[in-house]
Amino acid sequence: MLSVQKAEQLLSDNDKLLDGMNKYKQIMEALHQTDVSADADFRRTFNRFFVMRSRTPLYYDKFYSFLEARKNVGATFEETLEELKSANGKLEISFSSKLVHVIDPTQPIWDRNVSVLHFGMKVPGYGKPIDIRQAEVVKVYHDYCRRFYEYLDSSEGQALIRLFDDKYPNSGLTDVKKLDFILWVDV
Secondary structure (H helix, E strand, O other): OOOOHHHHHOOOOOOHHHHHHHHHHHHHHHHHHOOOOOOOHHHHHHHHOOOOOOOOHHHHHHHHHHHHHOOOOOOOHHHHHHHHHHHHHHOHHHHHHHHHHHHHHOOOOOOOOHHHHOOOOOOOOOOOOHHHHHHHHHHHHHHHHHHHHHHHHHHHHHHHHHHHHOOOOOOOOOHHHHHHHHHHOOO
C-alpha cells in the first residue's frame, strides 16, 4: 500500500494536504451553521473541494436538499445512491459516498485516488440493467469500506495515523479522514 517512509515525505509541508485540510474543515464547520440547500458559498466550496462539476441544476438542488434534510439524522449509502439516481438517472458512487462522509466522517469516501488506485477497487461495468448494477455498486462500496477499515486498523494503517497526528496534532479529523488525506495526496 503506502510505506511509512513515503507517508513521512507526503506529510512534510505538503501544500496540497494543507490546502485540502483547510477546505475540508471549512465544509465540516459550515455544515451545521447554514442551510446548505440554499448557501451558495457552501455549495461552491463543496463543489470545488470534492470536484463536483458539470451537473444539472436539478442534480445540485437534489444533492444539497438531501444533504440539508439528512445532516442531523444521517443517511445510508443506499439511500443516498437512490436519491442521487433520481436526479440524473446515474449511479453516483463517489458523490454518494462523499455526502454520506460529510454527514458521518467515520465513513470512507469512494474516490478514484483512494479506492481505485490504493485499494484496486473498480466500479461495476455499465453493460447491465441499472437495478442489477446498483446492487453491485452497493456491494462493491461495502467491500471497499470493509477493506478500508481493515487497513486503518492494521499496524501499517495505525502507523500512518500516528505520523499524521505527530505532524498535525489536534487536527480534529477522524482517523478515517486522516488516512483518506494521506492516501489522497499520494497520487
